Amino acid sequence: MSSNIRIIRICQQCGNEFEARKTTSKTCSDACAKKAYKARQRSGKVEVSDQQTLQIKIKPIEDIKAQEFLTVDESAKLIRISRRSLYRLNERGELPFVKLNRRTVIRRSDIDRLFDRPAELLEKSRPIPVPLVDCYTMKEIREKYSISEKALYDLIQRHEVPKQYSGIYAYVPKSRIDQLLAPTLP
Ligand SMILES: [Zn+2]
CATH class of the missing domain: 3.90.105 (Molybdopterin biosynthesis moea protein, domain 2)
Structure with a gap:
């Protein structure tokens, strides 16, 4: 028993319309079917080789991590x-x-x-613009000006004195601190 319904498809290989004998037909002819099959195989191989390339790239990093x-x-x-x-x-x-x-x-x-390390510290560890010899550590300021840790912290914040970090120590420019804390001459 044959049906009268004609199934018109577009060949996935050559792009021509064709009358399909089965609803699953994707190509118009044996020739196109063969070409489509070869193309699928080729792309499968490409995928495999891409994966191999990726493995080769990733492997050294994995070795280093170990x-x-x-x-x-x-x-x-x-x-x-x-x-x-x-x-x-x-x-x-x-x-x-x-x-x-x-x-x-x-x-x-x-x-x-x-x-x-906290992100804040990473952010602050940029190249140092003022030579360290021209900077005080927090300890040096507290000793020189007999100022409490809290008061010093507030002062630095309020006047936006740039802090620099070297290792674990914070440094601030001597000139700024002297300006803020040294007794002004009459
Ligand atoms: Zn075709």
């Missing part, structure tokens, strides 16, 4: 910053370098610790 001691290059790769930035972190006392013979290695745990 190690306890890293070279400067590996550390830079791991956190995606330049070698220069790594050296800068070291100079600021934020990332210890370990010297083994003549090689510089970095403990992965020290790298992890970089990311444990």
